[in-house]
Amino acid sequence: MTFSEWIAEPVNWAFLAMAIPMVLAALRVVTSRNVVHAALFLVLALAASAGLFILLSAEFVAWVLVLVYIGAVVVLFLFGIMITRAPIGRETNLSHNTRWPAAAAALGVFAVTFWLINAVTEQMGGFGDPLPAVGRATATGILGEGFINRYLIPFEAVGFVLLAALIGGITLARKDLTPAEEEEGARV
Amino acid sequence: MSLELTFWWLLAIKLAVAAAVVPVIGMVIGYAEMKLSAHMQSRVGPYFAGGRFGWAQLIADGVKFIQKEDIIPEEADRPVFKWAPALVMLGTMALLVIVPVHPSPRYGIVRDLEVGIFYALAISSVSTIGVLMAGWSSANKYSMIGGLRAAGQLIAYELPLVLATVGVVIQAGTMSMQGIVSAQVAQGWPFVLTQFIGFAIFMIATLAELTRLPFDMPIAESELVMGYVTEYSGFRFLFFFLAEFANMFSMSVIAATLFLGGYGLWGINPETLLSPIILFAKVGVLVFLMIWLRWTLPRLREDQLQTLAWKWLIPIAIANIIVTAVLKVVL
Numbered sequence: 001m002t003f004s005e006w007i008a009e010p011v012n013w014a015f016l017a018m019a020i021p022m023v024l025a026a027l028r029v030v031t032s033r034n035v036v037h038a039a040l041f042l043v044l045a046l047a048a049s050a051g052l053f054i055l056l057s058a059e060f061v062a063w064v065l066v067l068v069y070i071g072a073v074v075v076l077f078l079f080g081i082m083i084t085r086a087p088i089g090r091e092t093n094l095s096h097n098t099r100w101p102a103a104a105a106a107l108g109v110f111a112v113t114f115w116l117i118n119a120v121t122e123q124m125g126g127f128g129d130p131l132p133a134v135g136r137a138t139a140t141g142i143l144g145e146g147f148i149n150r151y152l153i154p155f156e157a158v159g160f161v162l163l164a165a166l167i168g169g170i171t172l173a174r175k176d177l178t179p180a181e182e183e184e185g186a187r188v
Numbered sequence: 189m190s191l192e193l194t195f196w197w198l199l200a201i202k203l204a205v206a207a208a209v210v211p212v213i214g215m216v217i218g219y220a221e222m223k224l225s226a227h228m229q230s231r232v233g234p235y236f237a238g239g240r241f242g243w244a245q246l247i248a249d250g251v252k253f254i255q256k257e258d259i260i261p262e263e264a265d266r267p268v269f270k271w272a273p274a275l276v277m278l279g280t281m282a283l284l285v286i287v288p289v290h291p292s293p294r295y296g297i298v299r300d301l302e303v304g305i306f307y308a309l310a311i312s313s314v315s316t317i318g319v320l321m322a323g324w325s326s327a328n329k330y331s332m333i334g335g336l337r338a339a340g341q342l343i344a345y346e347l348p349l350v351l352a353t354v355g356v357v358i359q360a361g362t363m364s365m366q367g368i369v370s371a372q373v374a375q376g377w378p379f380v381l382t383q384f385i386g387f388a389i390f391m392i393a394t395l396a397e398l399t400r401l402p403f404d405m406p407i408a409e410s411e412l413v414m415g416y417v418t419e420y421s422g423f424r425f426l427f428f429f430l431a432e433f434a435n436m437f438s439m440s441v442i443a444a445t446l447f448l449g450g451y452g453l454w455g456i457n458p459e460t461l462l463s464p465i466i467l468f469a470k471v472g473v474l475v476f477l478m479i480w481l482r483w484t485l486p487r488l489r490e491d492q493l494q495t496l497a498w499k500w501l502i503p504i505a506i507a508n509i510i511v512t513a514v515l516k517v518v519l
Contacts, residue, residue, distance in 0.1 A: 034265075036265075036268070036324055037268070040268065040317075040321065043317055059301065059302065059303050060302075060303050060306070063303055063306050063307050063310040063311075064306075064310075066310040066313070066314065067309060067310035067313055067350075070313065070314060070317065071310060071313025071314065071316065071346065072313070072343065072346065074317065075313075075316050075317060075320065075339055075342070075343060076343065078317070078320045078324075078339065079320070079336065079339045079340065079343070082320065082323070082324055082332065082335070082336055082339075083336060088263065088264070088265045088325070088327050139302060140302060140303055140363065
């Protein structure tokens, strides 16, 4: 399929309308000079990815994303940021000197996830037929069964990789205190 | 081409109706609140505007708000400050999509989503972000504390709200709003008879989600000026104001649909045009209940609020789900 054929499909316009803001917002999450702005750009990125799930006719997954991630996780982020320290305006010390290792690790996680999904599905003999859609949306029951039966192993595998990535992220970002500093902290 | 044109026209009409419905509902409920609270306190309330009964009071107020200057504080984070009311309004307007006023899909601007009730709970949680944005970006300590209180409260009461609806979903076997109403119409009695605990928890959690008394700590005027709306003026304030009343309406619609049988009533054919009237009558009763409670109960303390949600409502809601699920399998 050439690009001109691809762009002629209206559904691909919708895809671009979701994907481009999503990528830009995701970039702003890590480049923004204000923590609250970063969290708000994360909302935008998550909302756009919910839109992508709707394009895939997985309506239930889209609204789970909105309820759990936008409605709970980001709200907790914002709550945590605001209850500790959230100055308005630009901050100077947001960047970390381990940013290049972090970028390499992020690329690595992406590569491993991509490889893992491909490898596992190849082992299973491909993704199989798409789940049957009723009308325009896949029925929630069918989605649940597909998720627990057919796609359980790829899902668990990806979940494992993401957990490892989370632990790696914390390791990269945390600042280890020297024993003297720890004592200082304990006294305060 | 003609098909596409009708689609876009229809979309434009639906958007226009949705945009008109929010202020109309806001004004009707706002007027009801003014008048009812006045009479509960042996006052008269709005009296002169519009000739009799002060019926035009809210229209006059709306015009006043639109005329006012749109002030943005010097130290505020301008884009966040400007977008916060829009986000609150988005959560409110999107709720109206799934209001089932009639069994036939031809009437109303309704779209019957398969994930109905789940969509409603998900989209209404977006408003929390708007409240936090408003609180933070105002660069005002009162706003900030109000925003934080609101977030803590909305996180705590989101859970009982969601859990309270699960019992109904188990009983009806569907999440679609139309499906839940038709299940109640088919069996002839509303779910409130078996799910009374769920109904009570849902209404308490709704009051907390709407940050109305006895749960209005986020805008507690005796402590925090006006909480997260302190710095807002003009039409941005109007957005918060209308969103609160429109949310009262849409949460009451959801409660009426889930627990009180929606547009169904004993002995009345739901196919007639009486259906929307029946639904709005039930909504009216629930809205009256909310106003009544607001002007009756004193404000809770912050720790009492959290205790109520985490130690009482959530365990009871989970127990309710377990009992409902077991009975559904056994019976």
